[in-house]
Amino acid sequence: MYETTPPDDRRPLRIGMLGYAGMGKAHSNAYRTIPYIFWPGAFRPELTAITGRTEAKVREAAIRYGFQRYTTDWRTVVEDDEIDVFDNAGPDAMHVEPTLAAIDAGKHVACEKPLALSAADCERLYVAAERRGVKHLACFNYRFLPAVRLARELIDAGDLGEIREARFRYSQERGGDPEVSPWTAGTLNAIGCHVIDQARFLVGEIARVSAVITSPVSDRRAERGIETGVRMDTVAMAVEFDSGAPGLIDASSIATGRKNQLAWEINGSRGSVAWDLEDLNVLRVMRRGDRRLDGFAEVIVCEPWHPLAGVWWDTAHLLGWEHGHINMLAHFLDAVATGSPVAPYGATFHDGLRAAQVSEAAVESARTGRRIEVAAPAAVPAAVPVTQALSA
């Protein structure tokens, strides 16, 4: 028996993370899993430093997740010369300032959704990251589930023909009790940005939006003196994609009985695809051919020949929600290590900005009762390559 572990001489990518709650846990799990699943790989993430608000809890998180250092001062992490990648898994209101500081310090940056609470702030982040020449990732993790990627590949290959219409929904019930205030972010920031991103990822840019927004439960809470934050429980949008195809997008945090239903159906001239996060491994596919067999087939997208599934298990041993985060962060770190692009499969800060622009068009439409043009995308500024060399 050999007594020493041979050294892992893959390039280390040192991670500094803000936040140890749900997403801190999901991202830490990803960084710990990547080195042995994405084998041999060009890099290995190293959990270098974590920051959070409460010392005892951030210390516990450092021990539990395996970070070498911890602090309650996030500036110490973004300014740490040893950190290559800053991962912002903190609350929505903490996305802008720490991420901008990390960009300024030359770190590559991953940031949870929503990228920021306004399109203007998203644009600041996007422009800063492009100017500094760092890699940037907006954490729209659902792009990295195999069934979603397969749908995108079928659409890109023209297998569904011309996309003629599409329906997207994200329904949860967790905001439905007027006695409690489980979240204050408002439905667009909490889950609407995910479903908008799915629509853009699969069908394309959204040109115009007509929306109705309601807040029956938040209003009841406010009447009872319970904190409500952004009063927005349901958002229903009729949209027109750049292609001219119509779409429906809705998001609800008060959909009684719905736990986590991110679902869509996309109909083309030669076929259709449909998917539901509550049955995330299955893509329902219909392709025109033999008329006797017309109808949807259920494909379990977990075979070695499926996108994003090959590194995992064999013969349809199923994947879960966390695999979206693991696949996403592996893709991002590979881009950092090799210089390959994050887009088009990964969401960049540009995608975070575009989701915010669609959200703001929806809010404006609901306020005015008019159909609203989505703001034009920001011009891409000239990149200034980051000078800080990655740790060799």
Ligand SMILES: NC(=O)c1ccc[n+]([C@@H]2O[C@H](COP(=O)([O-])OP(=O)(O)OC[C@H]3O[C@@H](n4cnc5c(N)ncnc54)[C@H](O)[C@@H]3O)[C@@H](O)[C@H]2O)c1
């Ligand atoms: N992509 C997804 O699937 C998904 C799912 C849920 C939440 N989110 C997003 O992830 C982000 C994190 O959400 P969450 O539910 O994990 O946690 P949260 O929003 O409850 O954030 C809590 C964490 O942020 C830290 N924090 C807060 N203020 C701080 C400060 N001033 N300085 C340092 N640290 C501070 C806390 O210590 C804690 O670790 C949010 O933006 C949320 O919208 C994404």
